[in-house]
Amino acid sequence: MLPISRRSLLHGVAGAGVLPFLGIGPATTAASEDTPSPRWVGAGPFTYVHDPSTSNGPRYLNDHTLVHARGRWHLFGIVGDSAPRGESPDSSAEISFAHASAPSPHGPWTSHADALTVDPSYFGEEHLWAPHVVEADGRFWMFYAAGGERGAAINLATSTDLFTWTREPSGPLFRGLAARDPMVLRVGGEWVMYYTELSDVGGHHVVAYRRSADLLRWSEPGVAFTDASTDATVSVTESPYVVQRDGWYYLFIGPRNGYEGTDVLASRDPFRFELAGYAGHVPGHAVEVVADGERWYVSAAGWFRNGLYVAPLYWRDSPAPWQSPDNPVAGLDVHGRLTVFALDAADRSMLRRVQLDPYTDAWSEWETFGGPAGAVPTLGRDTDGRLEVFSIAPGGVHLNHRVQRPDGGWHDWTGFGGPAGAAPAVARAASGRLEVFAPSPGGASVARRRQRAPGSPAWDPWEPGFGGAAGAPPVVAANADGRLEAFVLSPGGSGVIHRWQEAADGPWTAAWHPFGTAAGAAPRVAVDGSGRLSVAAIGPSGVGTFVRRQTVPSGGWDEWLPLFGWSAGAPAFAANADGRLEAFSLAPGGARLSHRWQVAPGGNWAPGGEFGEPGIRLVATPTAALDPAGRLHVFAVTVAGGIRTRVQDRPNGGWRPWTAFGDRAVAPLVSSSPAF
Template sequence: MLPISRRSLLHGMAGAGALPLLGLGGARAAAAAVGDDPAPRWVGAEPFAYVYDPSDSGGPRYLNDHTLVHARGRWHLFSIVGRSAPRGEAPDSAAEVSFAHASAPSVRGPWTSHADALTVDPSYFGEEHLWAPHVVEADGRFWMFYAAGGEGGAAINLATSDDLFTWTREPSGPLFRGRAARDPMVLRVGTEWVMYYTEVSDAGGHHVVAYRRSADLLRWSEPGVAFADASTDATVSVTESPCVVRRDGWYYLFVGPRGGYEGTDVLASRDPFRFELSGYAGHVPGHAVEVTADGGTWYASAAGWFRNGLYVAPLVWRDDPAPWQSPDNPVAGLDALGRLTVFALDAADRSMLRRVQLDPYGDGWSEWERFGGPAGAVPTLGRDADGRLEVFSLAPGGVNLHRRVQRPDGGWHDWEEFGGPAGAAPAVARDAAGRLEVFALSPGGGSVARRRQASPGSLTWDPWQPGFGAAAGAPPVVAANADGRLEVFALLPGGSGIAHRWQEAAAG
């Protein structure tokens, strides 16, 4: 269970109705290009690399919401920092009372730790915690905006510095307060500054990304709403860590957690004050994602309770939808000879690897070996009625799906093209008649398609059924009920709910 102290600031309001199901929430931003500006790009990321461990003599520490700022030839990191919790537990975010500080010549490192930049001060208008720092440089100074809570409720505070090492709080106190105001991010838009932050709306308690405007970084306007999510669930926030960047005439909002704790959705808009789910432009598999450019390359940085430090990945801007990205866990299943077989991606070149249990009842395993085939994502497995494994893999770049089938003697047939919508590795299950069924997300999450084996164990498959499901915010999952009927579940666009569809009869 998540700690209440951080998430409970987001209070859902009773009586708020859910939005109706959307037909194409995962579609590309609908706005047409204006003038010479190109259409919005699809956004993804290359694999994240672990670049900084903030642990000290007291033991392992984690980072969370953070900021990166380039000044005087070096990159500086400021971040929520806390003591890592035992495996399987979430830390107490109320104990997040200081900001870690490190610097490096590049966002990729190597990072050098410095003394924590700021520590909570209860005498300063009742500060209770230090969350989500964001730093900008203006008028010869550095300005750090952060969430601090305290007397009078949620507050956004300010500290300034001349050297990035010594920080002084604004004497007049918090810049403003809100219902759940936190996770500030400040961007220069035209002749003014815009602050985006996490909030809950007065009407219905929806999770929103709010904004305020300022000419001097000290006095801020009344709030507006840049993005409103359908969710009113008080225990789960889905508009955290907002980060907005401008590229080629479009603004891109990175916001999460969406599609899981370590998931960030991207929404594109020409208007920096209005983002909608119809502007869905991609997904980055990281928590508290920040976006920056270093030497002409765009990077996403990520951190979180369970990662013990900072991760960095190059951003990818694409003309076509990026394949769904998620943490690269291995996948395993029993093969035709009753042995566990594990598939994973090589960390260096993303090729597919396999390791096989040598004895079904023993502990010995083969060495890792290359399995060949396309490897745009971790594959998924199906098991035929006679025990043979079938491997389904997404081609690099999401061109299409491929499949490789095990022979009865434990060997393997060659790879073959399987077609399909190719937005993600598919979900696979065996129906009550023994036939494998595959459910696949289309590029950009526009729909879900289905394909079924012609008969149990057959190498022949029926044609794709492209209209099996409408838009989804993540790849579907499938499981069999007690009577053998298959049931498919899919996250709705933007995480507004979960849809499901089930067979009316076993094998029907």
């Protein structure tokens, strides 16, 4: 394999670089000089287009398929009864396929009778999962996953009208260790089926493939992609979907970056994909890709959504930037006033709102502060209290920087380098100098830059080789002894790694060190009143949130412990006035917000409970910040783009009801996820 080639970070070059060639497969031809570079893939906003619920109650869709035939689009998908807010349903109860049709992917969709229901007499079927339909030889062929005591199986049913389906009389096409989620593509002169599998008992999760000339007889399996994690983790090699475009093959695979996320890998070879071919991200679960004329769409569904969502699919020359970890972002300014920054929903200009009186909760109106921006900014605070704002331009072509004056006013925006993959993480070193850490476009590397002196307008040059490839933007915090420590997600979520200063304001460890097993998204880090750091990360697919705490300030680390159940991302942390951390975790789909807190600084966590508003769905993990009166404020963005806030009634105390935070609509960006 040729080494990956990406243009250097933050040296004024706006291009995205070139993905590596990953080999030539039996069904491909050698790349020529005319072969274009692969495109970067992303999606626009998802639109809710179909509710599969019935008079018996709400239902969800999961893995599904869309097929265009005879002038209409047809949808077939796993269907089940929705679980209570924030909880996952019983997948063993998924025993039928919903069916609906529409004139376009955006609808209007008409529900039909369920297309297929489990038949235990048919070779021991116990469930129906992940249908995929293709049209060939005058028939429609539905491949789906089923199984039982005899093991996982890929089954087949056929139809001539898309309404009446007949199972293949000879039984399953083949069985496997964990065979599921089939997808069939025409490659050259043969059919290729991609599906989820295990490499061996206790082995790795893989995307396997088989070949066929007639859709009935299939070859022995090969492996198209192997996940770096083992069966000790939840699989993130689900729902494979392969698209061919301009001589390249694109593998869509998830759940990555949480339950509602799908990564895209590009390859010249349809039988070999690697993480080095990372080509983008779609913030949806179990996605399917369809083309309607010249337009490309991606559909998504899942346990925590009541139905089908559709978004435009984009093919770009450069990667989209990751979003900032907080939306909105908040911090204290030079006068100690809590200040909130967000992006306008209409034009993505930067907005600012300032707390005028922490004792009466009086706030300024929203005002334009700059932009447009590619993500919500990140904040640093100098030793004299002045805020420094770091913003990424649309498309990640460069970073911008704005500094507060001692009188509370602001200097003009200035360039801060580029291109970049996200607004940088910011921390203050023991010397008082700010240090920033930013991933390159697409996460091929991490760069570092620091002030030349505390509060200085001058900065050292970027250090582009601070870290290797990253699966998400880094996070950084200061130890009790002043040493900075950085944490980053490995590509593909195979683990969390960390690197630290060996002495306060001194050199960093020569290499990154493992910090945990596979993780589902970017971690979070915070310091509590005891001086100990705590790091939280979600498990693969977002099945739960786990926290790891320093044994002593600036020292080693305790074991990982569970903190929350199903989570969309790592929780927001904030320290109370008495130093106790509070944590806020959003469930996938945004319907449930959970809350826990330390019973003492550095201590154990109280059980906690529900913190959100019934009927209000959020788009990202909220932001929490302490005001000068010692009260925590929580800010959350709703699906409609409004900001809601909840405030402690007194320092370290209980909470007032949720209220609206101004009437300005803000961009409902998905936290810590690349998005167009």
